[in-house]
Amino acid sequence: MRVLTGIQPSGDLHIGNYFGSIKQMVDAQKDSDTFAFIANYHAMTSGGKDLSKLTMQCATDFLALGIDPEKSTFWVQSDVKEVLELYWILSSFTPMGLLERAHSFKDKTAKGIAANHSLFSYPVLMAADILLFGSEVIPVGKDQIQHVEIARDIATKFNNEYGDILVMPEFRIQEEVQTVPGIDGQKMSKSYGNTVNIFGEEKKQLKTIKKIVTENVAMEDPKEFINCNVYNMAKLFLEGDNLRALEERYTKGGEGHGHFKIYLGEVMWEYFREFREKREYFQNNQDEVREILKSGALRAKEVAQPLMEKIRTATGIAY
Ligand code: ADP
Ligand code: TRP
Numbered sequence: 001m002r003v004l005t006g007i008q009p010s011g012d013l014h015i016g017n018y019f020g021s022i023k024q025m026v027d028a029q030k031d032s033d034t035f036a037f038i039a040n041y042h043a044m045t046s047g048g049k050d051l052s053k054l055t056m057q058c059a060t061d062f063l064a065l066g067i068d069p070e071k072s073t074f075w076v077q078s079d080v081k082e083v084l085e086l087y088w089i090l091s092s093f094t095p096m097g098l099l100e101r102a103h104s105f106k107d108k109t110a111k112g113i114a115a116n117h118s119l120f121s122y123p124v125l126m127a128a129d130i131l132l133f134g135s136e137v138i139p140v141g142k143d144q145i146q147h148v149e150i151a152r153d154i155a156t157k158f159n160n161e162y163g164d165i166l167v168m169p170e171f172r173i174q175e176e177v178q179t180v181p182g183i184d185g186q187k188m189s190k191s192y193g194n195t196v197n198i199f200g201e202e203k204k205q206l207k208t209i210k211k212i213v214t215e216n217v218a219m220e221d222p223k224e225f226i227n228c229n230v231y232n233m234a235k236l237f238l239e240g241d242n243l244r245a246l247e248e249r250y251t252k253g254g255e256g257h258g259h260f261k262i263y264l265g266e267v268m269w270e271y272f273r274e275f276r277e278k279r280e281y282f283q284n285n286q287d288e289v290r291e292i293l294k295s296g297a298l299r300a301k302e303v304a305q306p307l308m309e310k311i312r313t314a315t316g317i318a319y
Contacts, residue, residue, distance in 0.1 A: 004135035009058035014195035016188035026066035064279035079297035127151035
């Protein structure tokens, strides 16, 4: 089964990104044909500042966190230019109304972001990303479901005209993944400024953890763990006896939330240790990262090119 995902290179990754998305992708490598690319063309729609640097940072971080180039086809979107050709061809199968109804465009313009054409036509490029590789399953967060539906609508229109050339993709929502809370208890998100980042200095990380909002209970009293933001974060990193032990510390009393925060900091630092080491390796070997991306692009092209040939023939672009 071919599973495809696109990642926008948007800076420092937080633990919400890891548990909500990256870990699923890494786990999927075990039993699926995973295709993962860095969506650098997409990133241009939101300004595209420091794009080249962020693309390399994103590649480095994903390799460190477990994207395995032996198991996954991993590349940068702009290295497979066929996607732009397909984007144009698909544009002719995309009614204006379909794009006018897209939530992400409506939301962004409602927030006052000046609409440009790339923001408007973003779902067509995303459809090209998906359809160019015969992708069957697209794991997405809720905000991206509509984009996969648009890709299906476009594929249907195309196939009605030219026969069954494009594979119909399906979205897969990650139900079992709960929303990771931020330090204020709201959904962790860069845009809320409430993140705990995966990579960074230990001291800085602890400083952030110390800002986690907790209820005010005297040191000696028992504490609730169920709705505690510190516990909810720690739960991501602990299981079995270790989690039970933390719960007991809460109910026993005698320790403050500050103690639990220090414990969370230690557990988290340990959890990401191996990833940090791998990241340092790739940071010191950026040429190797580039090589991995280039050979990923070659593999991606092997899938894209024969399909593009079929599309060119069917549409009469080939003459
Ligand atoms: P942000 O909200 O910080 O800008 P993105 O929108 O770039 O994060 O999210 C990238 C991926 O990480 C998406 O697949 C999204 O579903 C996942 N993700 C982001 N924040 C969380 C969270 N708090 N809990 C679970 N998953 C999350
Ligand atoms: N739009 C996706 C996001 O913002 C990124 C993306 C681009 C993508 N192309 C894709 C995701 C194709 C899945 C499939 O997160």
